Amino acid sequence: MILVVDDDNVTAHVWAYLFRQLRRQTVVATSGAEALRVLDTQPIEAIVCAIVLPDMDGLSFIARVRGRRHVADLPIVVCTGQTDAATVQRALTFGVVDFLVKPIRADHFPRVQRVLQSIPPRWESRHDVVRRLRVSTPEVTRLVALAHRDLAGVRTLVSRHLAEAERAAQRAGNPPDAGTASADRAPAGEAGAAEAGVAELAAVVGVAVRRVRDAAATVGARRCAEVLGRFLCLPLDVSAEGLRNLRDALAVEVADFEAAFPQKSLLADAPAADVRPADAGAAGQAAAAAERRGGATRPVEAALGA
């Protein structure tokens, strides 16, 4: 799915028709704010954006994309009439993969096509998953449904903690971004308890995310596993901003599961797990059981055991 950010609807239509030739779905946002909302809800693979937008500078938009962990790596093509050296220089600084000068022309098309061809697929092929797991195709579908349910459950868990963090911040009169990582703001006697609470929350969320990441890897959801892995590479950020970013990443990946398997009733029938600290969903429980048996948590075992 390609995100086109341009308030010129003629250019946006041209892009959409061209992407249709490549059998790619197009989503159009006519402002930077809309585009950011799309990125927090839809599985976007690449962005084509203008520089002059009604609500923000296109380069500011790109900077904000680069600041969001779940979309920071998306290839961005700039298509604009602004061709001054400063604009080009700044765009290149943000790592845009191509800079196209408006008006949009036919010879722009192969350049964008090359960009799209370089995007790794979000999903491993079903055939490869079946061969790798040595199970039947229906079984893979069942595992996908379980992974989807766990993913949605972790999103619920993170959303709940985010809401709590925001409520706590409001009660304390702090801006929401001060979030739960507010040990430094607490009175001296409470600082230790607050730090312990943050560490506990990071551990709980971290375990849930790690397990759902493993389940995603098992069922071939490559992009999902890779994105969630980014949150685990570093100490998990459980500030309000960190939780918000994680929730958005999870929401996008849940949407991707639903887009990839819309025809599977299992997905619709499987209720979202209400994940609690001791209950990280079905795949997570299986992973925990594997750990208790003394083995390392292996993705395949986590998912198959569910």
Add this chain to the structure above:
Amino acid sequence: MQTAAPPGGVDPSVLHAFADLAGVDSAREVVDVYLVSAAARLAAIRAGIAADSPVAVRHAAHALASAAGAVGAARVAEIARALEGASAGGWAAPPHATAVALDEAAAESRGRLAAVLADLATLFAGADLGVAPEAADDGGPDDRDFDGAVEGGALWGWKL
């Protein structure tokens, strides 16, 4: 060497190239979108001049230049860019003459674009390389979507 201005201020090669890629029907739809969009932008420019608002004129002229260029309406794009430049740092007096020239160029381009589409229809008759019929009526874009009427952002797309 100076290139001769295209007849009617429209460069037909732009739509021809697009039709080669996406089909005549898509080219026709893009022109339809352009005509609606251009009318709105021209109205915004007139309103901006009447209100002595260089910012409004600059924004509308920028969008019009981009849209006109996308369908090959070179003269409209050129004048719109000039108007955008003239509005960039404010103005001593509203650019009435440029706005009138823009209106005239837009009117001229409408007829020429229709002629280019007719040429394309003839060229592609019986050999339309464009969108497969089964994919043509699939909830594609329309102006309602672009106006932001769709909840959650002005979004549209195709599920293929």
